[in-house]
Amino acid sequence: MTNRIAILISGRGSNMVAIANAIDDGRIPNAEIAIVISDQPYAKGLRIAHERGLKTLVIERGGRKREEHDREIISILREERVDLICLAGYMRILSPLFVDAYKDRILNIHPSLLPLFRGLDPQRQALDHGAKTSGCTVHFVDNALDGGPVIAQRTVPVLEDDTVDTLSARILEQEHILYPEAIASVLSGFKVK
Ligand code: GRF
Numbered sequence: 001m002t003n004r005i006a007i008l009i010s011g012r013g014s015n016m017v018a019i020a021n022a023i024d025d026g027r028i029p030n031a032e033i034a035i036v037i038s039d040q041p042y043a044k045g046l047r048i049a050h051e052r053g054l055k056t057l058v059i060e061r062g063g064r065k066r067e068e069h070d071r072e073i074i075s076i077l078r079e080e081r082v083d084l085i086c087l088a089g090y091m092r093i094l095s096p097l098f099v100d101a102y103k104d105r106i107l108n109i110h111p112s113l114l115p116l117f118r119g120l121d122p123q124r125q126a127l128d129h130g131a132k133t134s135g136c137t138v139h140f141v142d143n144a145l146d147g148g149p150v151i152a153q154r155t156v157p158v159l160e161d162d163t164v165d166t167l168s169a170r171i172l173e174q175e176h177i178l179y180p181e182a183i184a185s186v187l188s189g190f191k192v193k
Helices: 014-024 044-051 066-079 096-101 122-128 164-187
Strands: 003-009 031-038 056-058 084-087 106-110 133-140 150-157
Touching: 003 014, 003 044, 014 031, 014 044, 014 164, 031 044, 031 066, 044 056, 066 096, 084 164, 106 164, 122 133, 122 164, 133 164, 150 164
Parallel strands: 003 031, 003 084, 031 056, 084 106
Antiparallel strands: 106 133, 133 150
């Protein structure tokens, strides 16, 4: 059976591309991208997904309550018979309605070694704290912000002369390796202890 993946984005979409590449070259076996959904109509990643021949859809918040927005997304995910949802730079917090509808089937990637530096600007937080090591984490999404169980992590050194940009770039390179590995591991039965 082919696992149908939905990728939710808000921006650049480089992790989405990394996942699509990994499916194409067999690093994520038995999987296909069912749909790429963006809450932002001008997300760069949308154009890239479209050019790649992926099905795309914009579902804007449009001033609605979080639950109402999520309800529309859930109905599309059901229509598309989605098995796994990968948040990839999706800048909205999911409602409990969404999290509960797809329990243990929503993954997120975050550019820090969780549980350190949750929330916004984790690379800046790492630099401000004088961290000597940082990295990225793929985790299951639960109702706590960047809080669900960890699936996999990769570390990078923080260098003396790092800026937010140089550290972010070093972490991003590892994100593109980590996310496909974590997805493959979840699809082959990874469970939280
Ligand atoms: C990545 O750093 C990811 O860890 C974070 O948002 C960024 C998204 O980048 N959640 P991209 O859109 O995948 O290029």
